[in-house]
Amino acid sequence: MKKKQFTVGKIMGIPISLDQSWFLIFALLTWMLAVGYFPKEFNDWPVWQYWVISGVTSVIFFLSVLIHELGHSYIAIHYKIKVRKITLFIFGGLAEIAEEPKKASQEFWIAIAGPITSFILSALFYLITLSVKNIEPAFALFQYLALINFILAIFNLVPGFPLDGGRVFRAVVWGITKDFQKSTKVAATVGRFFGFLFILIGVFQIVGGNVIDGIWIAFIGWFLENAAASQVQMQEVYKLLAGHKVSDAMSNSYGIVPYDMTIQELMNNEILSHGRRFFMVRMENNSLGGMLTIHSFKKNPAAEWGTTRVDKIMIPFSDIKKVTADYPLLEALKKMDKDGVNQMPVFENDELTGILSRDSIITYFKTLHEAGLAN
Secondary structure, three states, X not given: OOOOEEEEEEEOOEEEEEEHHHHHHHXXXXXXXXXXXXHHHOOOOOHHHHHXXXXXXXXXXXXXXXXXXXXXHHHHHHOOOOEEEEEEEOOEEEEXXXXXXXXXXXXXXXXXXXXXXXXHHHHHHHHHHHHOOOOHHHHHHHHHHHHHHHHHHHHHOOOOOOOHHHHHHHHHHHHHHOOHHHHHHHHHHHHHXXXXXXXXXXXXXXXXXXXXXXXXXXHHHHHHHHHHHHHHHHHXXXXXXOOOEHHHHOEOOOEEEEOOOEHHHHHHHHHHHHOXXXXXXXXOOOOEEEEEEHHHHOOOOHHHOOOOEHHHOOEEHHHOOOEEOOOEHHHHHHHHHHHOOOEEEEEEOOEXXXXXXXXXXXXXXXXXXXXXXXX
């Protein structure tokens, strides 16, 4: 099941979202500060003050994480690379960049921008700390923020992909070898090493009695190892798909429906009965007017399906991302990632010949793998 995310606004035109896991880590951090860190450092506060300062500290910390991700995003936008959105989740934040940088230098500056931003924030909070020495709650708050942003910057410089340091390392290897795929594989392999290292450290912490910190460190290691392993697998997919055309992986599993069909009729006659998930809409003049997927009508209340025509919710033909049958399959997959789409209609001589989807690409990859061509 897809995790829920809540969009809370936009900055620089980039949607900012909170993953449901963020609420858990926000509550956990506030609790740890209120019952552990602040009482240990400042033992003469009333209980309510620990919780108030801890809550404010958590809010500003996650604003710092957001600014860290905005640092990456600003440089990406400078290089004319689209940033789909920024999400705050259990492991911090993630700026979803639509495509890989075209040069090693671009990768380097996009990656290093985050840690540099965190170092600047740490220095800023430290300067504020010096000016509020006589106001203990404010001193405590900004002292912690200076420390945690410094730790965040250092941690992200660990040369393990997909951490920022791993991306910096990939940029360096890329600049030396001039081979993006090779550099990604090297950086991801190093990332897996650090992932296993964090898991090992976490286990030692647990055995030594520091259970909570140990579980958290091991959990971070598990996340890093999985993310790095996914990158290794993705490079294998890219390597295998290179040299193949869209026509090799496209599917004919699509339907053409009339413009005046209702959503309910589409559901009953096409989706439930034939299992199709992709449709082109034929207009009154017999031309193709747009495209429909299941996601096209999910936002419409089910009570309105019986009266809402498909031409009212279709993606207009002029807005559809298209591809030709002889287009390189790997480039088509990258184009889908960049444009944030799951399907693209395939045309040859201005005639619709099929549909390329992520599912059809996965099916084709599995076929190649089963045929022994993935080695």
